[in-house]
Amino acid sequence: MPSDRITPPSALLLLPPPPIVSFDEFRTVYEPVLSSVFANLLNALNGSNRTASLDIALSLPGLLSPSCQPPTRAFASLQRIVEHMYRLIGVISIERKIEMEAPGGIDSRVILLDFDSVRGTPATAANSGLVERNGPIVDLKTLASSGRLWDNIYYPETSVGQELATAFSNIYTSTKDPNGGLPQSISGSPQWTPGQSLVDSAGSVGSALHHSVILGGTFDHFHIGHKLLLTATALVLQPAGTGPTGQNRTITIGVTGDEMLKNKKYAQFLESWDERCRSTGAFLTSIMDFGPPETEPAHIERIYNPGPNGRQIVMKIRPGITLKMAQIHDPYGPTITEEDLSALVVSKETRSGGAAVNQERAKRGWKQLEVFEVDVIHTGEVPPGDVEDFASKISSTDIRRRRMELAMI
Secondary structure (H helix, E strand, O other): OOOOOOOOEEEEEEOOHHHHHHHHHHHHHHHHHHHHHHHHHHHHHHHOOOOEEEEEEEOOOOOOOOOHHHHHHHHHHHHHHHHHHHHHHHHHHHHHHEEEEEOEOOOOOOOOEEEEEOOOOOOOOHHHOOOOOOOOOEEEHHHHHHOOOOOEEEEEOHHHHHHHHHHHHHOOOHOOOOOHHHEEEEEOOOOOOOOOOOOOOOOOOOOOEOOOOEEOOOOOOHHHHHHHHHHHHHEEEOOOOOOOOOEEEEEEEEEEEEHHOOOOOHHOOOOHHHHHHHHHHHHHHHHHEEOOOOOOOOOOEEEEEEOOOOEEEEEEEEEEEEEEEEEEEEOOOHHHHOOOOOOOEEEEHHHHHHHHHHHHHHHHOOOOOOOEHHHHOOOOOHHHHHHHHHHHHHOHHHHHHHHHHHHHO
């Protein structure tokens, strides 16, 4: 019998650091606990058409250390770690026939938790204030004392998992309803020793502070590939407490206008521009806003100006962080109409777009954008019989095709 609960189930999963950064190791140590948590959330859904939410706090040592600040210093390493987690989420979901970001399924979000803050190292004590309440990198205090309420909190039944859960509970129970429950252990995970040097600053683009970052895309039928790109974009934005005092930080998302998409396959099943903006804004808020609940609803401004990129939705994620979603009608969008942008995020599939943007900016005598490349989620570890299904879940075109096929039944 379908569940009649009013609110969809929600959970937090606390993950200790992996032994090393490789997808195979991620799968070995994290798949058992992720699979169990997914099963628990599906049981809580009990056949309803609601979508369960799961915050996955992946612990990594050194996130707030000087070698990783600002996060652009270790961007290549950090985005690869996030890619591994979303790939694993996708693999498990496909193998167990779990819907992702859809009714009756699970909406998972990956955030990065500074593991040094769990153990209270001096480096974290000196730097934790820089990231407090602003994800996607958070310290333990920020996560545990945030305004979020989870139905359940889980951790793997390992020695380090217990250490992480205990440290979290010491803060969480003092700020939440004491009857809200304590973290629950999930058995079945292998014991492992967390790695010490997991985040590598070698090979990253640079260490400049960027107060204005841009990413472009369609963002139709939101999926884990979009989540990876948006998380990477948030990592490029300068951390709170850095740069000039009082300087506002802005993430600009160029969201393709409906007119540019009319020749797309299965165009009749495209989401509207407003729907795509809503999904994009909700996800960025979910990985960046860890502050106390606002006393008033977030102010959302809708702008309709003549000329290129004139239609915009502007909202405050947190004080000092603005999200601007602009309707774009060409491949360049605001990158060639807003001079003060300083960084551009692209996928490795669209890396040529970064060079084209900078050529156009050079024609205007504008400063070049620093370009950050994000990995594409791979399907190599998916069983051969499931590869096509996996690819279809991270392709907006294939999602629209499936919607069309369902409509014809």
